[in-house]
Structure formats: structure tokens, C-alpha cells
Amino acid sequence: MVPRRGRAWVRAALAVGVGLAALGQGLAGTAAASPGYGPTAVVSMGDSYISGEAGRWRGNSLTNSGSRAGTDRAWTGSGYDPSRVYGQTAANGCHRSDSAEVQGAAGAADTVVNLACSGATTRNVFRASNGGQWFKGEAPQADQLAAVAASYDVETIALSIGGNDLGFASIIEKCAKDYIIWYSYCHDDQQAVVDSKIDAVMADVGKAVDEIRAVMSGAGYSSSAYRIVLQSYPSPIPRGSENRYSESGWSRVHTGGCPFWNKDADWARDGLVPQLADRLRAVAAAKGAQFLDLRDMLQGREVCAKASRLVSASQPPSAAASEWVRWIDSNETQGPIQESMHPNHYGQLAQQRCLALIQGRPSGNHACRNTAGYGASGMYLTGLY
Numbered sequence: 001m002v003p004r005r006g007r008a009w010v011r012a013a014l015a016v017g018v019g020l021a022a023l024g025q026g027l028a029g030t031a032a033a034s035p036g037y038g039p040t041a042v043v044s045m046g047d048s049y050i051s052g053e054a055g056r057w058r059g060n061s062l063t064n065s066g067s068r069a070g071t072d073r074a075w076t077g078s079g080y081d082p083s084r085v086y087g088q089t090a091a092n093g094c095h096r097s098d099s100a101e102v103q104g105a106a107g108a109a110d111t112v113v114n115l116a117c118s119g120a121t122t123r124n125v126f127r128a129s130n131g132g133q134w135f136k137g138e139a140p141q142a143d144q145l146a147a148v149a150a151s152y153d154v155e156t157i158a159l160s161i162g163g164n165d166l167g168f169a170s171i172i173e174k175c176a177k178d179y180i181i182w183y184s185y186c187h188d189d190q191q192a193v194v195d196s197k198i199d200a201v202m203a204d205v206g207k208a209v210d211e212i213r214a215v216m217s218g219a220g221y222s223s224s225a226y227r228i229v230l231q232s233y234p235s236p237i238p239r240g241s242e243n244r245y246s247e248s249g250w251s252r253v254h255t256g257g258c259p260f261w262n263k264d265a266d267w268a269r270d271g272l273v274p275q276l277a278d279r280l281r282a283v284a285a286a287k288g289a290q291f292l293d294l295r296d297m298l299q300g301r302e303v304c305a306k307a308s309r310l311v312s313a314s315q316p317p318s319a320a321a322s323e324w325v326r327w328i329d330s331n332e333t334q335g336p337i338q339e340s341m342h343p344n345h346y347g348q349l350a351q352q353r354c355l356a357l358i359q360g361r362p363s364g365n366h367a368c369r370n371t372a373g374y375g376a377s378g379m380y381l382t383g384l385y
Contacts, residue, residue, distance in 0.1 A: 033150070033151055034219075034220055035219075035220060035222065035225040039110035040111075040155050041111050041148060041151075041155065042355075043114075043154055043156070044102035044116050044158045044160075045116055045141045045145065045158070045212070046141075046159050047118065047160055047161055047163055047164055048116075049233055050100065050101050050158060051089075051095055051116035052086070052096050052101070052348060053097070054325075054326035054343060054344045054345075054347075054348075055095075056085045056086070057073070057339070057344040058071045058317040058322065058346060059310070059317045059322030059346065060257060060310055060311060062310060063313070064334065069312055069313055071311050073085050074335070080335075082335070085097050085098055089117075092136045093136055093336075093338065094138070095338070095339070096114045096117075099349055099352070100348060100352075101158065101355050102352075102355065103352050104351065104353055104354070104355040105158075105355055107356070109155060110152070111152065120135055121161070121165045122165055122201075122208045123140075124141060125140065125159075125161055125212070126207065126208065127140055127143055128140050142212060142214075142215050145157070145212065146215050146219060149215060154226050155227070156226065157227070157229070158355060159230050160231050161205055161208055162204070162205045162276070163276075165197075166194060166198065167197065171190050174186045174189075175190065178261070179259045179260055180253060185261055185264055186261075186264050187263060187266075187271070190267075190272075191272075194275070198275070202280070205283050206287055209228060209289055213228075213287075227362065228287075228288075228289040229290045230283065230284040230289045230291055231293075232276060232280045232291075232293050232294050233273060233276060234273070234295060234296070234343065234347075235268060235273045236303055236342070237258055238302040238303075238306070239262075240261070240266050242300070242305055242307070243258065243262070243265065243304045243305070244304055244305065245258070247261065247262050256327065258303045274295055277293055277295045281365065281384070291365040291384065292358055292365075293365070293366065293367035293368070294351070296367065296369050297369060298325060298343065298347060299369065299370065300372055301323060301325065302325050303323055303325045303326075304323075308321060308322060308323045308324070309322065319346045319375030319376065323346075325341065325343060325347055326339045326341065326342050326343075326344045327340065328340040346375065352376065354368035354381070357380070361381065364384075366383055366384060369382065
């Protein structure tokens, strides 16, 4: 069993999202390219929800040794090597995994480049000349994009940003703390915090899109030569009625890794996530970007969801039955806390499929959803009007 303790859960929640991953896979030596000429590329930019954070895990298991019942992709047979999943970014914490969303476009372009970094905010996307900041030893992502745009014919740029500006980590911390220690709700005061920040955050998301466009224009691209896909965030936890563990008792802490009250879970799933998605859609519309709505992508696959299950010796990892989100591992007995509350390997394969599907839809806004009982092959798009 994975040991769990209340106060450790609070420390864990504090660290969720503090590290979220970026830096490209490394540009192969290529001659200068231009719009419509040279090898094509699809690029991902932003934070942990697109960088590949938590791609190390295939579901969650209470087994705390070896391959953790087959869930730990970093297991070598004699130890653990996170670079097997995150490559060189295992060291700086950007955590660009080998199953990150952008890999879903591999069949549609000559190469894919992942510039996203776990923990990134909008200011880590802006150009340095316009307020951008280095992060985890890496240049601002827009400046990195300039090199990619000069080496490849960039066709699509997928962007996930704004969650860290809004304070996802602190919201999770507060809600977990209210469940474990204070026996009170978090949704009322946290909604007020979100409302006080969201206008400024959306302005910065809009600026991030503007910064990307400025880089592409400087590289000779017209606005019609490529597209930006701005995406929203999925909910990592289910509604209270869809949680397989009782609200009372400690199963949500000790076993499931989802220490949240039903009312707070309902607020996160049906209040916060939709609010952010709707505001991001408005930014996309204002900036001429395509919008990919992921609010329902993890429905039934969240941490502690009734429709999913933990992995064990008798129930091996399964894309059709295991959870698609990394639980909160409070004591870091199975890896760094920053992986918590992110789509895991299965969730990222689903995101790959969402990106692949929208690649085939050059216009219009779309929502991506899963089909119960299926893996990534069951993902599908619905049009948004």
C-alpha cells in the first residue's frame, strides 16, 4: 500500500502544478524553410496540460514497488529512470513526455515540436523583448518558436495556457486542505478568487496569442499560412455523485487520492472548468484562433471516478478501464508531486487523438469527448456553435 498521511496530502496539493513542462524535442538539422516550403511541423506550446506531465503513469496503483503493478513506465527492471518518458526534460522539470499531445500530429506533419513546459505561465510564452521570462533554464517559448518557424513550415500551433496564471495549484491546495484539516468547503472563497483574477488572466492569454502571431509574421507567415488551436482544460476530478468512494471516511485520501468534498468537486467540474473554457473560447474568437474544448474529455476517467478503477495484480493497466489522471501521491513514494492531477499516459493518448482529429478540421470550434469502454480510439469531436 502507498502510505498516506493527512498533512502530507496538504503539502502535496501545494506542489501540484508548480512544475509544468516545456522545451522542444530538439530541432533536427534542417535548411531554412518558409511558409509552404520545406519540412512541415506542428508545434505545442504552453503548460503541463500539453507538455506531457504525468505521462509516466498508466493508471494508478497502490502497489509501491517494482513497476507498481505495471503502471510505472519509468521502471527499468532494477530501478526507475524518468528520462525514459520525459527525456532530457526529466532533469529540469518541464516533463515533456513521449506521449505528449503533440505526438498525435506526427502522421500529419514531417515533425512535431514540443515547446510546452510544466508550470509555465503566459509570461513564459511572451517574447523576451515584450515581457517574456525564462523558465526552468529555457528561453521564452515565443523566442523558441522563432527558431522553429525558420527551420520548418509550421502548419499548426496548439496552445494550452492560463491555468497557472489563475492559480490551479493553490486552488487544489485549498480544497484539499479544507477536506483533510478544516472540514469546510473551498468553492465559495475560491470562486471569488477566480473572479478577481480571470479578466487579467484572459488578457494575458490573448497577449500570448498575439506574441505567437508576431513571431510568425516576423518569419514571413501570413495569418492564413498556419493556425493556432487554443485549448481548454479537462476536469481531473469527477462530480461528487460520480466518485466511487464515500464522502465520509478516509478512502478518498488513503485509497483514491482525491481529497475533495462533493460540493467542491461539483463546483470544480461544473463551475470552474466550464467558466475557464468559456472564457478561453472567447479569447480564441477575438484572436482568430481555433478552439478545442476539453472540458468533458476525461468524463468517467477522472481520479476516483465510478466508471474507472485502480490497477492491481488482478486488474492490469487498461486504457478502457483504468483512470486517465494521475492521483495526488502525497509522500512522493511513486514519483514527483508535480505529476498529480494531470492527464496520465492514457489521458495523453486521448489528447493526441483529439489533436489528430482537429487537424482534419481546419475550421470551426470543436469539443473532444471519450467513449465509455474505449481507449484513445474512442475519442470524437462535436462541433461548437
